[in-house]
Amino acid sequence: MIKTLSNNISFLRAMLYISALVILVVGALTYRSVTEVTKSSEMITHTYKVNVELEQILSYLKDAETGQRGYIITNDSVFLEPYLSARNRINNSFAELKVLTKNTPQLKSKLIDVNTLINKRLIAFKTSYRSLPKKDIEDPNFKSNFRNGKTLMDSIRDQIKGVIKLQNNLLNKRSDEYRSDLMATPLLLFSLLLCSLILIYLAYNSIYKNIKRLKIANEELEIFKESTNQSEIVSKHGSWTWDQNNDVFTFSDNLYRLLGEQPQSFEPTIQNFMQYVHPEDVEQLSQQVENMKKNVELPYIYYRVVHKNGNIKHLKAYGKSIINDEEETVLLGTTADITDEIISFRALEERNLELERNNQELSSFNYVASHDLQEPLRKIQTFLSRLEDEEAEKLSDRGTRYIDRIQNAATRMRLLIDDLLQFSRSNKADKVFEESNINLLLEAAKQDLAEVISAEDAVITSDAFPSMTVIPFQIQQLFVNLLGNAIKYKSEKRSPVINITHQVIEADNDPQITKPTKPFYHKITFTDNGIGFDNEYADQIFVLFSRLHNKDEYSGTGIGLSICKKIIENHKGHIIAKGKPSIGATFIIYLPID
Template sequence: MNKNTYKIGLIIAIVVLVSIAYSSYRTFKAYDNDSSWVVHTARVKATVESLSVHPRDISNNIRNSAINRTPIDSSLVLSKSSQMKKELGLLDSLVIDNAKQTSNMVEMRRLIEQYANFSDSLVKLMSTNGGGFDYNLLRMIANEQTMLDSILNQADVLKHEENRLLDARTQERTQSRTLTPITILLLTLVALAVITFLFIITFNLSDKNTQANKELKSKVNELNEEIEERSYLQELLTNILNSSLNGIMAFESIRNDEGKIIDFQFEVVNEGAANITGVSKEKLINTTLLKEFPGNKESGLFDAYVQVVETGENYHTTNHYEYEDLNTWFDIVAVKNGDGFVVTFTDITQQKNHEQELLLNQQELESTNHNLEQFAYIASHDLQEPLRKIRTFGDRLRGRLSDKLDERGNDYLNRMQNAAERMQTLIDDLLKFSRVSSADREFAAVDLNAILNAVKIDLDYQISKNNTIIESQELPTISGDAIQLNQLFQNLISNAIKYSKPDISPKIEISVESSEECLMEGMPKTDCWKIHFKDNGIGFDPQYKDQIFIIFKRLHGRTEYTGTGIGLALCEKVVTNHGGLLYAESELGKGSIFTIILPKEEL
C-alpha cells in the first residue's frame, strides 16, 4: 500500500465514523422528535377539551338562572369568556403547523366569538328582567343551545383530527424505539471495524517513516540546488536589465490608512533608467516616485499608474515630460506587478523631432493604406477555406462523437463551432468592407426606389418576423454604384430592425428633401439630397454618435445583439465613396435618425 492508499483509507475511515455519529444522532433525534409530537398532540387535545368546557359552564349558568329564576352570575360568564379567548390563542399557536387544523380553528374561533357575543347579550337581558321569564328569553336560550352544539361539534372535529395524528405519531415513536437499539448495535460494530482499520493503517505507516526521511533529505538537496539556480537566474536577470538601453523601474504601492495609494516606492532601477533620468540607482532606490519626480502628478502619469495597480489593465502612452529639468518625449508602458507596477520607458525625443519629416511622406502612407485594404480583402478571402474546413470537420465530430463526449466535451465543441461561425461572419463583413473600400466602378443612374424594393425582398423574412412597418416617400434617382447603395440601404434597415424595442413593432420612415445647404454640412458647394432613415428603436446615447461609425466598434455586448461592428463603418464608406456624408442623431430609448447627404449630379 502506498501513501495515497493510506490517505484514501484514512479519509474513508473518517467519513464512516462521521456517518456513524450522524446516523446515531439522527436515530435519537427521530425518536425524540416522535415523542415530542406525541406530547404536542396530547396537549392540543387537552386544550380543545378545556376550550369546550367553558361554553358549557356558561350555558349551565344561564339555564340554572332561567329555571330557578335567580339572578345570573355575570362574573362567571366574564371569566369563562376571558379563558376562552386565551385558549383560542394557545390553540392557534399549537396547530399553526397543520393546515387542516388551522382551517378548523378558523371555524372554531368564529363560533366561539359568536357565542361569546350572544351570551353577553343574553346575560344582559336576563339581568334586566330580574329573573323574569318570557317568550323572547326562551327563544334566545334555544338559540344559545344551538350555538353551543355547534361549538361542541367543531371541538369533536378538532379532537378527531388530533386522535388521528396521535395514532400515527404513536406508531412512529414505537417504531423508532424498536429500531434504536438495533441501529446502535450495528453502528457500534461498524465503528469497531473502522477503529481496527485505522490501527492497521497507523501501524503500517510507521514502517514507512524511514523511507520518507530519506526522500525528505533528497528533496532538501534538490531544494538547495533550486535555490542556487534561482540565485544564478537573479543575477542573470539583473545583468539583462542593466544591459537594456530602455529605462526599467519596478515600484511598490504606498497606501494611507484608508488603503488609497499616495505614492510609489522604488524597488528596482536599471542602468538605462538612471542614464535617461540623470539620477543614480542608489539615490532612486531610497526614495519615492513623487519625491524624486513630482511632475508625474501634474502630467497625469501618477494617476495612470494608480489605475494600472487597481485595475490590472496595462497602460501605454507617449508623454512629453517637462519637469525636474527634463524636456523629453517618452514612450511609456506600465504593467501591474503585485501591489505595484513595472514601467518601461524609452527616450523618443529624436523620433518626435523627425515627425515633420514623416508628414512629408503622407502621400506614400495613403498609398500604403490602399495596399493594406487590398491585402485585407485577399487575406480575408484566403481565410475562408481553412475556416470552412474547421466548420466541416466540427460538424463531422458533432455527428459522430457527440454521444461519446461528456458534457464538457460537447460544450467545447459547441464553442468551437460558434466561434467559427462568428469568424465566418466577421470575414464576410470584412470582405464586404474591403470590396467597398477598394471598389473602383464607374457610376451610373440608380433609382433608389428600386434599391429599396430589392432590399425589402432580401429582408422579407426579417421584416415579416418582426412585423416591421416601412414607410417611404418617393426617392430620387442618383448617380452611383447600385451594389454599394443596396448594401447601404440593407444595413440601415436591418440595423433598425435589430435594435428595435422588444414590445413594439419596428417602424422605419424614409424621407427625402432637396437642400442647398450642403456647404454647411462640409460638402462641396453644390445642391444635394438629404435622405433620412427614422426608426422607433432603442436609440443610443448622443455621446456615441461618432464612435458608432468606427469599424469593430460596438455599443452592446455580443450576448445582447449579434454582429461584428462593421455594418455602420461600411455604410459610412459607401456614402464617402459617393462624395457624401452620413451622420446620426438619437436619444436613448427614443429611436434614431440616420441622414445620408448625397450631391446632386447631372445624369
C-alpha cells in the first residue's frame, strides 16, 4: 500500500509539473498570438494611413489642377485658392508620411520620388498660369507648359498608384497573416487547454483514488493501532521510540500502564521514566541507556520498577535501530512485564529443589529396599527353611500349610522388591548412551533367561540388528522383560514361539508414530503365540502394578511392562501392544535414529 501511494505521489508530481509547463506554454503562445495580432492590426492601420495620405495628396493635386483650369477659363483669382493652399496641405501629408515610413526604406525612397514630381508639378502650375497671355490659350508657350504639367500629373498619379499598389499588396499579405494568426491561435490554444484538462483530469482521478486508498489505509491503521493496543494490554508489553537526531522519545499507552500510570500522563523522557525505576537498578539502567544512545542499539536488559502503590514489577526491554524515509535514525523498542515469568521461575526453582529432595529420599528408599528390607526377608526365608528341615515332623498339616503360604508370600515380596529396584534404576538420570551391538544385548538377555527358556522349550528367532546408540543395560533389561513376559504367558496347548524382526522406517509413513522427533526410526517387533489379550487393555498393561490375570494364575508384580515403557521413554521412542486372545501378543518398539 505504501509503495503504491509513493508511486502515485510521483505520478501526481509529474502531472503537476507537466500541467504547469503546459500552462506556461499556453501563456507564452497566448502572449505571442496577442502580440502578433496586435502587430498585424497596427501594420494594417499603418498601411491604411499611408494609403489615405497618398490619396489625400493626389486629391490636393487634383484640386490644385481644377483651380488652375478654373482660373484659366475665368481669369478669376478665386479659383487659385486650392492651388495656393495645396502646397501647405501636401507638405503636412508628407510630414505624416515621413513618420509613417521611417522604418520602410523602400517606401521612403518612392515617396521622395513622388515628392520631387509634386514639386515639379506645382512649379509647372505656377509657370503655366503665369505664362498665359491675356485670354490667349492658344499661345504656344502656354500649351507647352500645360502639356508638361499634364505629363507631370500623370507621372505623379502613376507613382502614387504604384505606391498604393505596393501598400495594398503589403496590406493583403498582412491581412492573410492576420487571418492565419486568428485561425491558428485559437486552435493551438484549444489543443493545449484540452491537454491541460486531460492532465488535470488524470491528476484528479489519481488524487481521488489516492484519497480512497488513504482512507482505507487509515481505517486499517486505526484497526491495527487498536489491535496493537489490545495486544500490548493482553501480552503486558509496551513500545517506545527514540529519535536520535532530535533526542525525542515517544511511549505507547500501555508503557505508561506498565509503570502504573494513566496513558500519556507525563512527558516521555528518560528523566521522568527513571523516577519509576527501582533504586537498586537506577545506576545500572542509566549506564545501559548511555550505551544505547552511543551504539543506537539496546540488547536485552532487565530491571525493576516501583508503582506508586508499592508494587514491584520486573521488566525486560529491547531496542533495534532503523533508518526512516528522511534518512533519520530511529530506535524502535519494546518493554515487557515479566513479573509472572519471574514468579513462575522462582516457583519452578522451588519445585526443582523439592524434586531434588524427593530424589534424595527415593535414593534413600532404594538403599533401604535393597539392603534393609531384603535382610529381614532373607532371615525370614532362612528360618522358614530351618523350620521345615528341623521341625517339619512336629508340625500339623495346618502348620505345614501356613509355612508354605509364608514361603510363597516371602518369595513374592522378594520379586516385588527386585522389580521395584529395576523400575527405580530405569528412572535414574545418569543415562549414558553408547554405540551398542544390539545382537549381543539380545544374546545376553537370552542367557539371563536360559533356564526358563530351556524348561519351557521356547523357540526364539530374530533378525540381525544394526548397531544403535542406546543405554545398553536398559535395552538388555527391555529384552529380558519382553522375552520373559512372552514365556510366562504361554499357551498351555503349545510351546512358546517368539519372533523378533527389525526394519528401518520413515516416521511420516507409519501412522503409529505420533509426534515424531526424528525422520527415521528403528522398528523392532516381538511376536509370540501365547494366550494374548483383548486390545481394549492394550494401554492398561503398561500401567504400574497393573495385572490382567489373577496372581494365583500367573506369578508377577505387574511392573515388568511398566519398566519396558519407561526404558522406551528414556530413549524418546514409542512402544505399542496388540493382542488376540488365545492367539498371541505383539509388542512394537520404535527407537529414533540420530
